[in-house]
Amino acid sequence: MIKEFIQGLLITLKYLGPGHTTTVQYPRKGHRLQPSDRFRGLHRLVPDHDREKCVACYLCPTVCPAKCITVESAENEKGEKYPKVYKIDLLRCIFCGYCVEACPVEAIEMTGDYELANYHRDDFTFDKKRLVR
């Protein structure tokens, strides 16, 4: 009984030692967290050859409960449907991931990017330029 108790305590103590701690000194340089694959951070529009994969189907703006996605579809030179405008207002986004779930062509993902603080309201509007990565 006491043996097991000590064993358990040792494990705890081990994690107090250097090299084992899970607490990081954030935001000290070099200390980046590696969130899990399922973490829902900043969106990314998946590129596809010379354009974005998104076909401007309007499902994500429709499903979005925070109404923070703006899509404007248009026809490109090849006659394809593409998002002339694609914008996410991160100040409204609740990171629910519904957009990702709704997308029929897997054109939108959520990355592990969590450093989203900024100084100006406008900086929270993520347009195509910032989203296609």
Place this chain on the structure above:
Amino acid sequence: MVNLTIDGKEITVSKTATIYEAAKEAGIDIPVLCYAKKLLPYGACRVCLVEVEQMKGRLIPSCTTPVTEGMVVTTMSDEIQKVRKTVLEFLLVNHVIDCPVCDKGGECDLQDLTYEYEVVTNRFEGEKFDLPTDEVNPLIERNMNRCVLCGKCVRVCDEIVGYGSYSFINRGFETKIATAFDRGLNCEFCGQCVSMCPVGAILPRPFKFKARPWQIKEVDSVCSYCGNGCTITMGVKDNKVQTIRFNDKIGVNDGNLCIRGRFGYSYANSDDRLTTPLIKKDGELVEASWDEALEAVAEGFKKAAADKGVGIISGARLTNEELFLLKNVAKAIGTENLDHSGGECYKGVTEGLVETLGVKASTGTFPQVEDADVILSIRSDFYETHPVFGMVVNQAVKRNEAQLFIVADKKGKFGKLPNAETLLHKPALEVNVLNAMAQALIEDGSAVTDGVDGLDELKKSLADYAPEKVAAATGVPAEQIKAAAKALAGANKSAILLAYGLPYTAQSKEIAVAAANLAILSGNVDKEGSNLYLCGEKANSQGAIDLGVIPAGSGQGAQQMLDAAAAGSLSALYVVGEDMVTSYPDREKVEKALDGAGFVVAQDLFLSPTAQKADVVLPAASFAEKDGTFTNAERRIQRVHPGITSPGEAKTDYAIFELLANKLGAGLSYTGPAAVFAALANEVDAYKGVEFNAIGAQGVVWGGEELKAATKKVVPVKGAAAVDGKFVLLTGSALYHSGTVSTHAKGPVAVVPEAYVEFGSEDATVLQVADGDMIKIKANGAEVQLKAKVDKRLPQGVVFAPYHFAEAGLNKLYKGEAAIAVEVSK
């Protein structure tokens, strides 16, 4: 009536109903793909299968099976579910699943059913269609990879439109819908096939990738083009009319539209719209504020009224309320010179009808035409001026086997219908032919003469119009005249159709009288369900007549005003919603009048050639921005609803009239269109008792479904003499345009971008004219140049040019004649 049980519910329906229709009436949903209310049952898709106890052992298509007494129907069971799912699986074998980029997504019947029946996998495998898309024309996009072969497009274009663009070709898996020789679509572009297609195989191109159906706000209104008064449902997003949505639930048109209604909406969104008032300073129109502009207008009118007077000429696309306010503005200015649609086309027609029948409007409504067994259409252009009424005629002829006679100077689409006969006469001789028909009835004693006034004089005058004699002059065989007259008199229910408009100003009174004479003598006036239809060119032509937007007392009509202004004896002209320089007969006279009047105010959407000559231009609003009522050609008062706001500082005519009246010190103030309507209903007898807010989806027909003729008086009327000349020019309306507004709308312009002169193929061969050649046409001391177009409609020696286009200057030649002798050269 038949009694049956559907899903345990006992119901009674008419014995012509199908199981599907019976279920629908009982509120039970059966899925369908190839069924459409207005088309004949077809039974192609098999998703509507149901079980009928009396026909055990197999499933029955509910859309084609008529109900029988005591039938017991089950609309859903495990087996039905399974079979429907299989049908869908089959459809999806070759179907490219394009939903994300398919504009039908969100309102696609196939998509909805696939979802409802949870078709998530497919037991069958096959190659996906890979057919080329048809995007040659600018209005309708066809992608046959998404087609489910329901045949609705084929059927609507044939059954309703009577055009017949499509047919099924090939067999088995190769089956597809194709146009003749599988070329790109080139047709009337009415868009009926677009609205019928249950999937995304036929789509409106101007709306391509614009929005999803659920993002669109639907606003029901009335088409602003012709007097048919079709309901159009605007699809509005971002304060723009993005498209016209299919709507067969309300209105008079059963969801049918013509190219103008379906694709002609875009003038409301045009960048060329006027957005601020303009005032002429040093010969230039410069932007001004409303206050400045209205001040200038009020000042100018006051001065002119004190001098030689003001003339007001209005278009017929203003709402009833606006026309009423305009009358009040006229009163405030102190002028009786008030008129609409010059050339006096409407004036002659109404005078003629009043003299004979004592009415100023159609006596019946559209649905009655569908039941008619004989129809007489005066002028083949009727289909061109009122296409959707034309579709009603198509159905009467094709479905109900009505006999159709067309008195016309050219062969038209009507003439191609089965059971149709064209009484093809030399230009300008309509009255002669109508007189000969009347004479034929009198000769063979079948004329109705009971209670008819003026018979003796008529008989005397008709002696000159024996069918044989008229045959020699007009080129219509005497036998044909007699046969047509006989058929008309022998009909149980007949319909006589007469259209009028700016390009048909000559002999309008004569034609109306001759038509009314014939209506009286053939018994059309007396028989129930038989009617005479008077169809105005513009959306509210009938309203303008009802409200009396005509010269009162000693006031001058449009032509007199123009003459007076040209002669310097009228000091000001107020032109509202009409581009007279382009559309009135005799451009020279109109221009002289605009130059001669010291002060001209134009109120319009665009800086038209007329507006360019004005001293003050007031930017007005399109129908899409207005609230009010239009009265259509069957006397139906219908509500117009605003879908968007006006661009810039443009205001509705309603608002402008109110402001102007106040500037003139008349203190015109109403709480809104409803109040104005109440005021006008007080003054106009026919509108008494109609309540603005009670005007429902079907409108209100003033005078009732059938308007009784007040008098039955036949009046002698003289025919015309044939026009001499190697070539005779006719002007008129082209199917794709209406008035001048449609030349600002992308859809109609995409199909017919500019004026043309049409030749019959015989003349074209002789003259060696081909499509696109530049042709010089000389007459009345003027010459115009137009592109040639060759078709098969015109008899030898007759050429035709539409009147809609400003640049063409057709009215330099056309001075109001029925037909013009012209010189034609390359």
